[in-house]
Every structure is written in C-alpha cells, then in structure tokens.
Amino acid sequence: MPGFDVLTIGNAIVDILARTPEETLVELGIDKGAMTLVDMDRAVGLYERMGPAVEMSGGSAANTVAGLVSLGGRGAYFGKVANDTLGEIFAHDIRSLGIHFATVPLDGVPPTARCMIFVTPDGERSMSTYLGACVEFGPQDIEPEIVAAAKVSYFEGYLWDPPLAKQAILETADIAHAHGRRTAMTLSDAFCVNRYRAEFLDLMRSGKVDIVFANEAEAKALYETQDLGSAVSRLAADVPELAVVTLSERGCIVADRAGQAAYPAIRVDAVADTTGAGDLFAAGFLRGYTEGLSREHSARIGAHAAAHIIRQIGPRAQTPLSELPDIRALL
Amino acid sequence: MPGFDVLTIGNAIVDILARTPEETLVELGIDKGAMTLVDMDRAVGLYERMGPAVEMSGGSAANTVAGLVSLGGRGAYFGKVANDTLGEIFAHDIRSLGIHFATVPLDGVPPTARCMIFVTPDGERSMSTYLGACVEFGPQDIEPEIVAAAKVSYFEGYLWDPPLAKQAILETADIAHAHGRRTAMTLSDAFCVNRYRAEFLDLMRSGKVDIVFANEAEAKALYETQDLGSAVSRLAADVPELAVVTLSERGCIVADRAGQAAYPAIRVDAVADTTGAGDLFAAGFLRGYTEGLSREHSARIGAHAAAHIIRQIGPRAQTPLSELPDIRALL
Numbered sequence: 001m002p003g004f005d006v007l008t009i010g011n012a013i014v015d016i017l018a019r020t021p022e023e024t025l026v027e028l029g030i031d032k033g034a035m036t037l038v039d040m041d042r043a044v045g046l047y048e049r050m051g052p053a054v055e056m057s058g059g060s061a062a063n064t065v066a067g068l069v070s071l072g073g074r075g076a077y078f079g080k081v082a083n084d085t086l087g088e089i090f091a092h093d094i095r096s097l098g099i100h101f102a103t104v105p106l107d108g109v110p111p112t113a114r115c116m117i118f119v120t121p122d123g124e125r126s127m128s129t130y131l132g133a134c135v136e137f138g139p140q141d142i143e144p145e146i147v148a149a150a151k152v153s154y155f156e157g158y159l160w161d162p163p164l165a166k167q168a169i170l171e172t173a174d175i176a177h178a179h180g181r182r183t184a185m186t187l188s189d190a191f192c193v194n195r196y197r198a199e200f201l202d203l204m205r206s207g208k209v210d211i212v213f214a215n216e217a218e219a220k221a222l223y224e225t226q227d228l229g230s231a232v233s234r235l236a237a238d239v240p241e242l243a244v245v246t247l248s249e250r251g252c253i254v255a256d257r258a259g260q261a262a263y264p265a266i267r268v269d270a271v272a273d274t275t276g277a278g279d280l281f282a283a284g285f286l287r288g289y290t291e292g293l294s295r296e297h298s299a300r301i302g303a304h305a306a307a308h309i310i311r312q313i314g315p316r317a318q319t320p321l322s323e324l325p326d327i328r329a330l331l
Numbered sequence: 332m333p334g335f336d337v338l339t340i341g342n343a344i345v346d347i348l349a350r351t352p353e354e355t356l357v358e359l360g361i362d363k364g365a366m367t368l369v370d371m372d373r374a375v376g377l378y379e380r381m382g383p384a385v386e387m388s389g390g391s392a393a394n395t396v397a398g399l400v401s402l403g404g405r406g407a408y409f410g411k412v413a414n415d416t417l418g419e420i421f422a423h424d425i426r427s428l429g430i431h432f433a434t435v436p437l438d439g440v441p442p443t444a445r446c447m448i449f450v451t452p453d454g455e456r457s458m459s460t461y462l463g464a465c466v467e468f469g470p471q472d473i474e475p476e477i478v479a480a481a482k483v484s485y486f487e488g489y490l491w492d493p494p495l496a497k498q499a500i501l502e503t504a505d506i507a508h509a510h511g512r513r514t515a516m517t518l519s520d521a522f523c524v525n526r527y528r529a530e531f532l533d534l535m536r537s538g539k540v541d542i543v544f545a546n547e548a549e550a551k552a553l554y555e556t557q558d559l560g561s562a563v564s565r566l567a568a569d570v571p572e573l574a575v576v577t578l579s580e581r582g583c584i585v586a587d588r589a590g591q592a593a594y595p596a597i598r599v600d601a602v603a604d605t606t607g608a609g610d611l612f613a614a615g616f617l618r619g620y621t622e623g624l625s626r627e628h629s630a631r632i633g634a635h636a637a638a639h640i641i642r643q644i645g646p647r648a649q650t651p652l653s654e655l656p657d658i659r660a661l662l
Contacts, residue, residue: 019649052397052424052647055386066383085416093383313649316383318350 005073005290007150010061011134011158012079013113014086017314018053020118025126035127035189043130046116056314057093058115061156063276063315067283067305069097070321072331076100076146080137086112103141106133123271138164139171147172148179151290157188160196173208184211187218194221210241213282219245246281254295263299266307276315281306301330336404336621338481341392342465342489343410344444345417348645349384351449366458366520374461377447387645388424389446392487394607394646398614398636400428401652403662407431407477411468417443434472437464454602469495470502478503479510482621488519491527504539515542518549525552541572544613550576577612585626594630597638607646612637632661
C-alpha cells in the first residue's frame with residue numbers, strides 16, 4: 001500500500017454553475033452564500049429557472065483532495081456516486097488526477113448528487129444541493145487500509161446531513177488514530193454548524209478530530225457568538241491540535257492551546273466565483289502540514305491556492321496549481 | 332408565430348473540455364486543431380486518458396445561436412439529443428437563453444453526442460466527437476413554421492456527417508427561400524470540407540445557400556489551393572450573396588461578386604481556449620446582418636464576440652455578451 005498525504009471523505013457531488021442576478025436569488029428564495037439541501041422536486045424547479053450553466057465535479061472534500069494533488073500531494077477519496085453519467089464524470093475527474101477513488105457506486109436510484117450553484121455578480125456563490133446517492137454512503141464504504149496509509153484523514157461537516165456517514169467517520173477516526181495518523185474536518189457551513197453544533201463540539205472535545213478548519217461565520221455559529229476573538233479562543237481550546245479559521249480577504253488565524261497567529265490572504269482584484277475558496281485553502285494548508293512545513297508557510301500555500309480558485313469559475317483548478325509560478329516557489 | 336433573427340441547425344453536442352499538454356495529443360494520435368469523428372469505443376478510450384474536465388453545452392451551430400441571443404437577437408435551434416442527462420443539460424442551456432428548441436429527443440440509444448476537446452497550452456482546441464443521437468436527425472425534425480419565421484436559417488457543414496441531416500437541410504433551404512428568407516452555412520472544418528467538397532460547392536452554385544462562413548483553412552481546402560486570395564475570389568464567385576472568410580488574429584474578409592473588404596480582429600493577449608471563436612464570429616456577424624447593419628459594423632460585432640469567447644474556457648459566454656461595454660456600444 002503506497003502512502004497518502006491526505007484522504008478526504010465527503011458528499012460526492014457534480015456542480016452545476018450559472019451566473020445569476022441578485023434579484024433571481026430573492027425570487028427563488030435562495031439563502032445567499034449558504035448551502036441549502038433540496039429534494040428532487042425543488043432541484044428540478046430551480047434548474048428550470050437557472051440560466052445556462054457549466055458542469056464540473058465538486059463536493060467540498062473532493063475539491064480539497066483535488067487541490068492537494070494539484071499541489072503535488074498524494075490523495076485518496078471516499079464518497080458515493082451512482083452508476084450514471086454524472087457519476088462517471090465525477091469518478092473520471094477524481095481518478096484522472098491520480099487520486100485513489102474506489103468507493104463502489106450505487107446501482108439504480110437515487111442518482112448522483114448535484115449542487116446548483118448560483119454565482120452572483122459579486123462572485124459570491126449560493127448552493128442548492130440534492131444529495132442523491134450520497135445518502136447511501138456509510139461504514140461499508142470505509143477502506144481501512146487507505147485510512148491507515150494516509151497522514152491525515154479529512155472529512156466535511158456536510159457528512160452529518162446524510163444518515164449513515166457520521167458512523168463511517170467515527171470509525172475512520174478510530175482507525176486513523178490506531179495507526180498514529182491525524183484527523184481533520186471542516187465545519188462546512190454556518191447553517192450546517194447550527195444543525196449539528198453539539199455533535200461537532202463532541203467530536204473535538206472527545207479527541208476524534210485533531211484539526212478543525214472553519215470560516216468566520218462557522219466559528220461564530222459554533223459558539224453562538226458575534227465575537228470572533230472569543231470564537232477562535234474557544235475553538236483553539238476545544239480542538240486537540242490545531243484550529244484554522246479563515247477570514248476571506250483578511251487572511252486566516254491559526255490557533256492552538258498555546259496561542260494564535262494571523263496570516264494574510266492574497267489580494268484578488270477580480271473575483272469571478274468564490275466556489276471552492278475554503279476547500280482550496282484547506283488543500284494548500286494540508287499540503288504544507290503533511291510536508292512538515294511551518295504553519296505560516298502552510299497558510300501561505302493555502303492563501304495562494306484559494307486566491308487562484310476564486311479567479312476562475314468552479315472549484316477545480318483548470319491548470320495544475322503546482323505549475324503556477326507563485327505557488328511553485330512555495331512547494 | 333413570433334419572428335426569429337436566426338434559426339441554426341446542427342449537431343447537438345455536449346462538450347467535455349480539458350487542458351492537455353502537446354505531448355498527449357501526439358500520444359493519443361489526435362489531429363491538432365481538427366474535429367475528428369470517433370466511435371463509442373474510441374470515445375471511452377480517449378476519455379480515460381483525458382485530464383479532469385469541465386462539461387458545457389456545445390455544437391457549432393448551437394454555439395452560434397447561443398451567441399446571437401446573448402447579443403440580443405431572437406433565435407431558434409434544431410438538433411437531436413437523447414432522453415438522457417447530457418440531453419437534459421443541452422436542452423436546458425439552450426432554452427434558458429430563451430431560444431426556441433423543440434426537436435423531439437431520441438428515446439433510448441444512441442446517447443446524446445459528446446465532444447472531447449483537448450485544449451493545449453497555446454489555447455488551440457482539438458476535438459474528438461462521438462455523434463450519438465445526432466445520427467437520427469432528419470427531415471422529420473424540421474419545423475417549417477420556424478424556418479419561415481426566421482430571417483436567416485444557418486447550418487453547419489458538420490451536418491453532412493450524419494446520414495439524414497443533409498436532406499433536412501435541403502428541405503429547409505427550399506422552405507426558407509419560398510418565404511423570401513436567407514440561408515447561410517459554415518464550412519465547419521477543413522477535414523469536413525475535404526469529405527464533402529463537391530456537395531458544398533453544389534449547395535452554393537445551385538443557390539441553396541446564400542451566405543457562407545469559412546476560415547482560411549476551410550476556404551483553401553474547398554478549392555484545393557494554398558493561395559488565400561484565389562480561394563476568397565472563387566468563393567465569392569460561387570456564393571450568391573456573401574462570403575465571409577475569417578483569418579484568426581488577422582481579422583476577416585467579406586466578399587461578394589462585386590468586390591471584397593478586409594476588417595480587423597480584436598487583439599487578445601491571453602488566449603485561454605479558441606473553442607467557439609468561429610461560431611461566435613458568425614453569431615456577431617449575423618446579429619449585425621439581421622439588423623441591417625453594414626458589413627463593417629457586422630464584422631466588428633463578430634470580432635468582439637470572438638475575442639470575448641477565446642478569453643474563457645468553452646464556447647458559451649458565461650456573461651451575457653450584450654452587457655459587455657465594448658459590445659454594448661456596437662448594438
């Protein structure tokens with residue numbers, strides 16, 4: 001078994017991205033900037049109102065491992081698609097990057113998950129996700145030898161939405177720790193944090209997860225506070241190893257029980273689409289972390305990867321990140 | 332029946348676009364810059380070797396009508412998809428622009444056509460097309476009232492590849508002319524011209540097609556000459572109304588039996604992907620033509636539309652073209 005730098009686990013989703021005027025979000029009743037779960041009927045209705053779109057593999061944790069590999073790391077992924085066209089596209093896009101992906105696809109219904117991403121003129125994305133085959137992801141999909149072989153197992157908070165995935169994550173954490181590996185998670189979305197606050201806190205406090213990534217809204221939501229400083233301090237106290245809080249154009253804070261440090265973002269003048277910004281920051285940070293680089297250096301790789309992804313449409317880099325001069329210099 | 336500026340007819344295709352090193356084209360035996368037809372086995376084999384991709388509706392004539400509508404024109408489209416996921420995506424992307432599209436999708440196999448587009452670092456695209464459901468497009472798919480209601484019926488030379496489409500085109504031309512409308516075509520591709528040279532010449536000389544769009548390689552291929560001037564003169568003599576020959580960064584020549592004029596291209600410093608350049612030039616030119624604007628003005632709209640599309644990935648504009656300041660000033 002070859003080693004992996006990072007295994008990520010998440011909802012395996014194909015994104016459908018379209019530019020949308022602000023008014024349309026209001027008309028359609030979509031929460032701006034959030035990820036909202038929708039059923040098939042609502043998904044069909046929204047798609048009918050959506051403009052011409054681009055399709056691209058997505059899924060938060062899948063974007064992160066795609067970014068990690070694009071940065072020169074070795075990656076693996078667990079996630080459930082169906083045996084259908086979108087599932088083939090998803091599997092192709094992951095495997096063609098050299099990522100280990102062997103989760104057995106679901107035969108029959110429900111179909112592969114899709115996320116309609118409405119991108120407003122300010123570059124912000126608002127997501128409506130139909131989970132489809134992801135609801136069948138569970139403990140049977142964990143490959144223990146892959147978990148054991150990965151320096152970090154990283155999973156998304158979104159996995160608390162489907163019914164069986166959380167059990168798979170708990171088992172993954174135990175396998176990882178039994179092999180001296182690290183676990184990490186992203187809190188995913190402030191609404192998601194509101195749905196699963198107690199469970200997320202328990203994951204950290206029980207030591208199941210060593211490293212937590214959160215953006216400002218998620219960190220504040222976790223502790224039901226408007227005070228960022230307080231949220232960061234409490235997160236750093238709750239997480240065994242490392243809390244990484246991203247602040248968009250204000251950079252990030254990396255904190256542990258001993259203290260915290262702030263690192264800058266990379267300035268981007270023309271934001272095309274923020275889809276994937278957090279996912280790619282985590283990819284860059286983990287690329288540095290798994291190479292044993294400093295927190296500052298890791299945060300810088302993350303900032304560059306995030307800056308690159310928001311200059312383009314969609315969450316997967318269209319050019320290998322490791323070939324970009326500013327990023328290559330950091331690797 | 333509302334009027335249409337342009338009806339386009341073509342192979343209804345979903346594009347699968349990926350960046351590819353030059354070496355990979357050679358390894359895969361792909362003709363650079365050309366469109367090559369492939370069967371399902373070859374399509375599967377090529378896809379396995381392709382990098383992570385983006386999916387987007389394509390098809391030359393469909394790109395043209397999408398561009399025309401994005402420029403504020405009224406458009407209709409005939410083309411055959413299957414009743415499957417890619418077919419739904421294609422139909423959605425056309426209809427969400429407000430384009431009339433009512434061709435009955437094919438039930439069962441073959442599936443919706445797809446074109447794998449390998450984009451090399453110079454921005455050039457090389458295409459491998461599996462025609463799928465397009466081979467079933469035929470005279471039964473012509474909606475005579477739409478043809479009658481369109482100022483211009485425009486079709487792609489690629490339609491000579493599937494077996495039944497050419498008959499549909501001949502009937503379309505007769506309906507259009509019976510209603511005092513114009514017909515137009517694109518020669519599509521130099522290899523396509525080599526396959527159907529005699530038939531294309533006969534279309535012009537018999538008066539079935541009034542306006543012809545060609546790029547330099549296609550015009551030269553049509554007359555089996557290396558001399559551009561000779562090719563343009565002969566094309567202008569063969570085409571009843573207008574020959575429009577595009578020369579990439581050197582602009583275009585618009586010619587008829589009375590003479591010819593050259594118009595410049597718009598300079599583009601960073602070409603991301605040339606996919607759709609010719610399709611969007613035709614869209615812009617026809618937008619002007621159907622508004623009764625001068626040839627020079629029409630060529631300028633075409634040049635701007637083409638310049639915009641080669642700065643992005645894929646042949647469909649991700650922002651309405653009529654909202655771009657340089658283009659808005661021309662409409």
